[in-house]
Amino acid sequence: MHALVKPTAAPGAELREVARPRPRAREALVRVELASICGTDLHIYHWDEWARSRILPPLIFGHEFCGRVEEVGAETNFLKSGDRVSGEMHVACGQCMQCRTGDAHVCPSVRILGVDAPGCFAEYVAVPESNLWQLSDSVTPEYAAILDPLGNAVHTVMAGEVTGRSVAVIGCGPIGLMAIAVARAAGAGSIFALEPHAGRREMARTMGADYLMPASDEEIEHRIQELTPGRGVDVALEFSGSAAGVQAALRLARPGGRVSLLGLPRKPIEIDLSPLVIFKGLTIQGINGRRMYDTWYQMEQLLGRLNLNPLITHRLPLSDFAQAMQLLENGEAAKILLRP
């Protein structure tokens, strides 16, 4: 089969002919219909510091996708050939305390398909049956291919109350934009989108943000304070992973408010805990992956209330991967779908 492979410990990738995987006893083999590119894939492609520390080439990467079950292993339980599926590519160990108490999303022994093992930028991918999510007919392939990042957004937004609460979304990359749509669908009060890139701010408006701000300076924070009114936001969601973004989230949240962090800073950040966190009695949550599988159940019922089409800016054949990476690099694209 064709597959996009990181062949060696160096920048770039290569479309190669490789052996089609065979599903193990509790796995299903999925024929990939559409895949989607995540920021993580860009890191792998460009071979940055994180990629160098984690990836062992050669590796088929990619972890956002949908497709149809082609074949099931001998000990599978519920899937059959032809079933439409998407997948949770975090394969948790199943035996640690976290896995056994409903917190598999923070399993310390998690293995990610497309990062630690072969992924979905290929014609076929083998995935444990319990990690495949059956799709109802109403879910389009386009949406089905981006349930992984949408699940990040749902997990972040729904980690506390948002209905009737004011929300700041800091960083309007694809997951931040999805978070705006989710918060809007969940009945948030005023939604403030903070994003330096003008095109993404425009997209934030399309997703349902009420106020668009280029960055978080003193003047803007003063204005948000006035609009909330006089309180600060009930909920601040951080997707930029920048020091400025994290600090803005902590400043913007009202005393007693919630700050949820999904964006991954590359290095330590200075935080003035006494005034920003302790005296204000904030709750800060680290958000990782998607709750297995509560986020998926919740997302399934939310899907009909979301319009994510504006986020899908490009559809390309898998062989155009280099162009796709370039478009993302330049900030000209939000989500790009690849057809293997």
Next chain:
Amino acid sequence: MHALVKPTAAPGAELREVARPRPRAREALVRVELASICGTDLHIYHWDEWARSRILPPLIFGHEFCGRVEEVGAETNFLKSGDRVSGEMHVACGQCMQCRTGDAHVCPSVRILGVDAPGCFAEYVAVPESNLWQLSDSVTPEYAAILDPLGNAVHTVMAGEVTGRSVAVIGCGPIGLMAIAVARAAGAGSIFALEPHAGRREMARTMGADYLMPASDEEIEHRIQELTPGRGVDVALEFSGSAAGVQAALRLARPGGRVSLLGLPRKPIEIDLSPLVIFKGLTIQGINGRRMYDTWYQMEQLLGRLNLNPLITHRLPLSDFAQAMQLLENGEAAKILLRP
């Protein structure tokens, strides 16, 4: 001033000329712009068993309203003449454990204006300043007059998660209908409305229900089970106060689900706890009033997402109270606004 008074311990009411109240030190006097009729007012009007046990005539009744501050007492802090307000008419004691731990909505010494003390079916009403809710300009008088029952709905719906969760609303009187609108605005999954009265079912559709059912018999429950799919609803909200409604709520909720009870049964109900509650691990919540004042803060931010206009079926002068009571009695009206 004119006021609608329950003059004696008997059915009926009387529009009378009475002395205008004078605000005490920490009260404000409000000129009532619009009032609205609650089921409780019907009980008082018809002098049913509950009314006989609670009401001490003569009493100006009514507890849903909006208006403008006319005059403030000497020790008030933030209101001034001309301010637009609505009111929380549950006056909690402020000294019990519940009041001192954020649970004033279940204060055992609560006094309700319009039930235990003079209410708002009058040209003026005196209310403790801390129980008056300042209205922003964007809130119309029509909505402002029904924040009390809307708050009941918000309190019930938001007593647990509803975003991306399936919801059954049992009993589509005004509060049940508002709950449908709130659940819709909060991003609920499928909403099932159960209501025997065809006109109210139609209104339930307008408010955003996905499925309309006349009652909860075996066939209907089977259909809900199929639609959820195969699970039962995540959340069942009971507004009918009937034995059949409560039992349906417990049957419809999935194992691990939530049942919130606002409708007030008139007598004890038989509940088969082992199969319906204990083995299923249900959580049942009694819901009373509105959280003071968290429900109000949340409602304020939700208001812009709700279309409640279809619920306001009649606007009448206060002097037409007898006709208004008749319309409600006959089920021809949802919310009726009265102009003093």
Next chain:
Amino acid sequence: MHALVKPTAAPGAELREVARPRPRAREALVRVELASICGTDLHIYHWDEWARSRILPPLIFGHEFCGRVEEVGAETNFLKSGDRVSGEMHVACGQCMQCRTGDAHVCPSVRILGVDAPGCFAEYVAVPESNLWQLSDSVTPEYAAILDPLGNAVHTVMAGEVTGRSVAVIGCGPIGLMAIAVARAAGAGSIFALEPHAGRREMARTMGADYLMPASDEEIEHRIQELTPGRGVDVALEFSGSAAGVQAALRLARPGGRVSLLGLPRKPIEIDLSPLVIFKGLTIQGINGRRMYDTWYQMEQLLGRLNLNPLITHRLPLSDFAQAMQLLENGEAAKILLRP
């Protein structure tokens, strides 16, 4: 091997020689060291209405035990021969929403070993590896044999806050008595034990109850009200399964309080929802089994703080099962350990 079998659809049981089970691929075979008798076993023994509706003879019953792994199936992961274990005998399906969202304790397709499949009143029992709980050296066999009912108690007590909260324990059978010990170890405020049987009341004192009451009549409730002080208890835990017990729990709980129900009523109970639940804003929880496996993790760390020895009143060989059942029937025993 020897095993205690319910041979036919009739009262009684029989110690029989049966084939030793062979562990399937993901099971381990455990050599039973000590088993313990549950109320459920009494129902099976006496062949009451519930037993007739659920049990398919012939069946090896019993589901409380500890032992050592004798042999493991081919696809097990972490256990090895000689490991000391106890077991969670609720075998959840692993595929339903509840199982996939951390709520396996209310899996609608649960199969209970000792009820729906062969149990532990035998020399050997085969159990899925993931249902076996490895014991640290510090846990005595006596405690290890009763982790199932202790887990019921921990689940019930810890379903909400008890530290610094007043607690009523209604019904002082073995699980109620364990709940008293757990609440005491968890730093509860005043603990009120309600139990008609004088001997059990005495045991309740040993477990740490502060006040002992024979039943819940008006006078006693008045006294509890005074002692709480003037409020009612923060938490009421129901273990009797009687109508009187459930109603007392609802009356005793303060407005805003918690009522957790573990005792299983045999038939529907009349509940006066308006005054007892709705106006008081109570939260009622149905409690089933043990959270898998959060209750087990919590219990493991609590064990060192509990003295449960007084509850273990008898140690008998498995062959004396008839005497054991008689002792329990007469209320002369709390927990009886059986040696196969």
Next chain:
Amino acid sequence: MHALVKPTAAPGAELREVARPRPRAREALVRVELASICGTDLHIYHWDEWARSRILPPLIFGHEFCGRVEEVGAETNFLKSGDRVSGEMHVACGQCMQCRTGDAHVCPSVRILGVDAPGCFAEYVAVPESNLWQLSDSVTPEYAAILDPLGNAVHTVMAGEVTGRSVAVIGCGPIGLMAIAVARAAGAGSIFALEPHAGRREMARTMGADYLMPASDEEIEHRIQELTPGRGVDVALEFSGSAAGVQAALRLARPGGRVSLLGLPRKPIEIDLSPLVIFKGLTIQGINGRRMYDTWYQMEQLLGRLNLNPLITHRLPLSDFAQAMQLLENGEAAKILLRP
């Protein structure tokens, strides 16, 4: 009356004769029986940077105390002369969102008696009636004088589950030591006390810590990891306010765990959010003051389970304040009680 006054913007304090305060309408005047010294008082005494930015001399400082009501204002409701009381010296505004939703402990307009207005290092202090806590006879004056810092400890420990959970207490000053006692009384699993000062470590053992460690280096963290077992602690409580302490708390907490911060860092701290917080899915809570008044209700019921006597190391007349400050400065004292 005699009072300890910070007379001018400079280090030191002075015992002065000042006018006895007169209670305002809703205040009570309390005759101080015992006061206790907090770290905040040391800051004021030594006139450090924080003190210079916040305190306006002349000021009677001190905010931990107990006493008897001497006289009540005209509009008080429940106190009468002779009542034994302690006090919550955070006087919240009562009108902001936080105050009106049960979060008065993070009121942005709070005024602290002893910091922003006259405090309790005096023969008499005037306090709003609603901030005074009536003491039951069973509470000794020694305990009653330290309910403010004990409330900090209770608030921190009880901000999440600790029963059956492993706990690290970082920093064993008086509040950290109290937290150990509270966690022990609440049924925590293993308690790890991290504290460089040997004498305080010894006190940590007396309070109930299971493991004593001088600091958080790699070896010690490795040992805690082994003892938890292999997981990290469920709960990390930070009382040192040091960068090393905060970072240790984040490292020690297991994935999915809780970190509660009470210690106040003097300056920004570098935090490596990606590995320590986000991937681990931690929850971090800023803890300020005591929940009004839920912490007080909970503390009242916990008091009988705590032995805090070892923490009260000195009892001195108020006139020996300089010696008291010196003892604290040298780390020779835990809590010092002053008799005015």
